Structure formats: C-alpha cells, structure tokens
Amino acid sequence: MLNDFLYEAIFIPKGVAAPPRSIINDPALQVYVDRFGTQPDDRCLVAEADGMVIGAVWTRIMNDYGHLDDQTPSLAISLYPEYRGKGIGTILMKKMLDLLQKDGYHQVSLSVQKENAGAIRLYQKTGFETTYVAPDEYLMVCRLGG
Numbered sequence: 001m002l003n004d005f006l007y008e009a010i011f012i013p014k015g016v017a018a019p020p021r022s023i024i025n026d027p028a029l030q031v032y033v034d035r036f037g038t039q040p041d042d043r044c045l046v047a048e049a050d051g052m053v054i055g056a057v058w059t060r061i062m063n064d065y066g067h068l069d070d071q072t073p074s075l076a077i078s079l080y081p082e083y084r085g086k087g088i089g090t091i092l093m094k095k096m097l098d099l100l101q102k103d104g105y106h107q108v109s110l111s112v113q114k115e116n117a118g119a120i121r122l123y124q125k126t127g128f129e130t131t132y133v134a135p136d137e138y139l140m141v142c143r144l145g146g
Contacts, residue, residue, distance in 0.1 A: 002033040002044070005056040009078035011113045031062045032076050041073055043103070045096050047088050055079035057092040059100065065111035066139060068131075073100065075110045077122075085118070093126040101144040109141045 006024050009032075023029065036042055036058065044058040059073035066074040075096065079089055100108055110128065112119050114136055123140050132139035 001053060002036055002056060002058065005058075005078045006033050006076070008080060009076050011116045011119070013113075013115050028064075031064050032058070032060070036060065043073070043096065043099060045092055045099070047079065047083070047092055049083065054083045055088055055092060057089075057096045059096065059108060065137065066109045068107070068109040068139070068141060071105075072107050072109050072141075073105060075108050089122050090126060093122065097126060097142060097144060105144055107141050107143045109139060111137050111139055113137050 003024055006029060007021055010019065010023070010029075012018050024033075036044070039060055041059070041061040043060070044056060046053045047055040055078060057075065057077040059075045061070060061073050064074045068074075077089060077092060077096075079092075097108065109131075110123065112123060114120075120138070123142075126142065128140040128142045130138045131141045
C-alpha cells in the first residue's frame with residue numbers, strides 16, 4: 001500500500017507527463033518504503049473514506065532528500081488526487097506531529113519541490129519552516145514542543 005502513496009507523493013508539474021509507476025523502484029525512492037514497519041522509528045497514519053485508504057503520512061529515520069540528522073525522522077505524505085484540497089492532509093499532518101511529539105521526537109523534516117505550492121502551504125500551515133534552499137527544493141523542519 002505504501003508504494004501506491006509513494007507514487008502519489010511524486011510531484012508532477014503542470015504540463016509534465018507522469019513518470020512510469022516503475023520509478024518507485026529507484027533506490028532513492030525505495031528508502032521511503034522498503035521493509036517499512038521493521039525499524040523502531042517507522043510511523044504511519046492513514047486516512048480512510050468509504051471503506052478504503054485514501055491517504056497516508058509516514059515517517060522514518062532515513063538518508064533521503066529530507067535527511068537532517070540521525071535523530072530526526074523524515075516525513076512523506078500523499079493522498080489520492082480526488083481527495084486533495086479537502087483538509088484531509090492537514091488533519092493527517094497534525095495527527096502525525098502529535099504522535100511524534102508524544103513519542104519523544106524533537107523535530108521532523110521533509111523535502112519539497114519549490115514548484116509544489118500547495119504542499120508548501122500545507123507544511124507551513126502545520127508548523128514547518130524552510131531551513132535550507134537547494135536549486136529545486138526546500139528542506140523544511142517542524143520543531144516539536146517539549
């Protein structure tokens with residue numbers, strides 16, 4: 001299931017063809033889902049509607065695009081397209097941030113493409129701040145209370 005949401009998490013700018021689904025087999029992307037649930041820092045929450053999972057937010061400590069350090073989990077989130085823009089992502093994010101704080105984490109990081117304005121708004125609304133600017137993306141961090 002996480003492979004489906006990994007694919008949905010890939011930002012595709014307007015006018016650009018979606019990559020083939022096989023792109024998720026790239027090792028740089030598989031780090032998000034490979035053997036998920038077997039590491040002590042793996043966390044996942046899902047959203048359901050009409051009896052099916054429609055979105056997921058997950059974190060793990062990994063060397064990914066959003067890697068900050070070995071104590072900070074990296075976050076990924078995605079929803080099926082027809083469920084975006086309805087506040088579901090915001091709820092998922094807030095619940096995951098609460099869970100991470102409760103579990104003793106001090107911060108969480110992520111990487112987001114500069115062109116992905118909708119995601120950037122979601123991240124800023126839920127407390128993420130830009131800490132590093134790369135040519136095509138931002139590294140954002142949310143500091144958790146406590």
